Amino acid sequence: MRSHSGIEIRRCRPLLGTLVEIACQGSPHDIDCAFTAMEKVQRLMSFHDPTSDVARMNRHASRRPVKVHPWTWRVLKSAQEFSRKSDGVFDITMARQLVKWDYLPRSGTRLCSAGSWRDIVLDDEHNVQFRHRLIVDLGGIAKGFAVDRAVAALKNNSVTAGIVNAGGDLRTFGSASEVVYVRHPVEPTRTAGAVRLRERAMATSGVYFERRKYRGKYVGPILDGRTGQSACELISVTVAAAECMIADALTKLVFTLREKVAGLLAQYRADALLLERNGTPSWMFHSPCDTRDQTRFD
Amino acid sequence: MKSEFAFIALPISALVVPSAFAVRYLTVDQAQQAIFPGKSFTAAPVKLTSVQRKAIEQASGVRVLHDEQQVWRVSGGGWFIVDEVVGKHEFITYAAGLNPEGSVKQIEIMGYRETYGGQIRDQKWRAQFVGKTSKSTLKLDSDIKNISGATLSCRHITDGVKRLLAFYEIALRH
Structure with a gap:
């Protein structure tokens, strides 16, 4: 059955703290590739997973440079740009407040009161260093990045149309519009309403x-x-x-x-x-x- | 390609929506092929004893809701399990594929129902995931295909998988 938008296959898996749905005009293998890319983002940028880049930065980056994956580095670069352009309204170091209010777990993190996004130093070799005792959380941006990586994976497999929805963060591509x-x-x-997107x-x-x-x-x-x-x-x-x-x-x-x-x-x-x-x-x-x-x- | 963003105001009738959103992704057959492509499956349902049930609860820290677990043995090794979890607002049916040594191979959501103040455990909804009888392909209830906004968390599935891994250790492994 071919719907008007040409979407033929729709799958859903638990990822990034929510249910992620991928629908596309492609094969199960294409969808697997897209989920794999999102799993990688989760592995790299989870606040909870002690082996993630984010957890490693939070443990060590105030004492020594921490080398991160190019994807993590890209997200950090974008976060810094949002911070600069919003005069610090967007600030990934607000994680300390989220820990205090129990939105994020305390385990393994030491609370710190000083510092802001301005104290995050990124060099071109993908090293990250904090000038203060900081903790960061990419929760406000990594889910969107994961959706983008899933779309890139589908396009890379020559899928021509699809939609990736990670609990309300979504992206559609292809010639048809989605409601x-x-x-x-x-x-x-x-x-409350509907949006048509293409x-x-x-x-x-x-x-x-x-x-x-x-x-x-x-x-x-x-x-x-x-x-x-x-x-x-x-x-x-x-x-x-x-x-x-x-x-x-x-x-x-x-x-x-x-x-x-x-x-x-x-x-x-x-x-x-x-x-x-x-x-x-x-x-x-x-x-x-x-x-x-x-x-x-x- | 040109992009588009258009807000569509809906008629009042569309706004006073259903007390529940429900999505069905996969039948049992489809979930089996999604996790173990090309394999064959032998039904091997397990009925837990009260001792096993307590042991699973103790090992996983998660309550066991049903004594009966839908399990299939996969040709060439591994297990396929259909399970369900119930949250305050959600009822999720999912399939878990376990590798022969008991690690998780893949999780696929088969369907979910989301209600606020409504009846979560809808028998008709559940029935479509039981056994291999359901022939229907992917279908969404109502015309709502994509939703943006506060959504279901996957915390209950994480707990469910924890329980399944304890189930494997206690009831499947030996």
Whole structure:
């Protein structure tokens, strides 16, 4: 059976802390290759796995340079770029706050209070060194990167169309467009709308089910690196961009900065959709690139 | 190729959605071929004794919900197991392939149901993964194929696999 989008095979595996679904116009072998690429990203960038690049950096990089895989290095480079362009709102060293609030496990990490993204030094030989006792977490960006690697693996196998969805971080490629339903920010089995996507990545972040109380106040896993405060409004943010890693990172910035992030979205040629807790869109940003004429909001 | 991003506002009828999202990916046959391509399978269901059940719970730290485990012996070595896990909001059926020495070869999700405040253990939903009778191919309930937003965590599957590995040690290995 060939559907309108030509997708013939759909598989789902537990990965990256969620259920990852890959659908494509290809063979089981193609899908295996895509999952293998994502497993590799998980192995390299997991905060929990003691043998990952991230765990090795967190243990040693404040004392000596740690050599990481080129993929990890690329993600770190991108994270640094997001930090620079957002004046530190995006900051992977906020991991220490996530540990404090129990979003990340304490084991094997020493809490540290000083330092920021500016203290991460990357050299061209893929070595990483921290100028302070830091810990980093790539949770806000690695899932998107994994989706991009899966798409690259499918394309590398000459697959012409497909979609990879890692718990809401997704990317579609091929000539047909896919309809993606966006969950209601507060009632996740309701949909608040749908987005038609073609040749594009999209990520959605919401905090309703992730926020928790810490010393009487609500906290959430999306942090403003400048203040260490979390954004825990009951909204959902959807960003579309060319690459899923970009969409993934930008959702966190839209959460914190809302309309003030428009300039950055334009730089990355990204679109954004902000849903309020009643499910209605309160802000839409259309990238000023070639998507504009096709962007429709009834 | 030109990219596209268009927000489609949905009619109210579409917004007041189902109390559950459900996806079916693989039948038992399909899952077997996905994990062990070209092999043949001999059903070897296991009924646990209460002693075995306790031992599995102790070794894995995970509760055993069913005494009966759907197991197949794979030609040339290895095991194929169909299992299910239940979370607060989800019911997931999955297949685990074990290598002859008991390590995990591959996990494939066969299907899941996601409900909030609804009935997780839908008998009809479960029935389609039992045995090798289901002939249906991949099908999604309703027209919702792709969803973006807060999604299911795989924590329960991680626990389920932990339990299966203890099950292997206690009930399959010897």
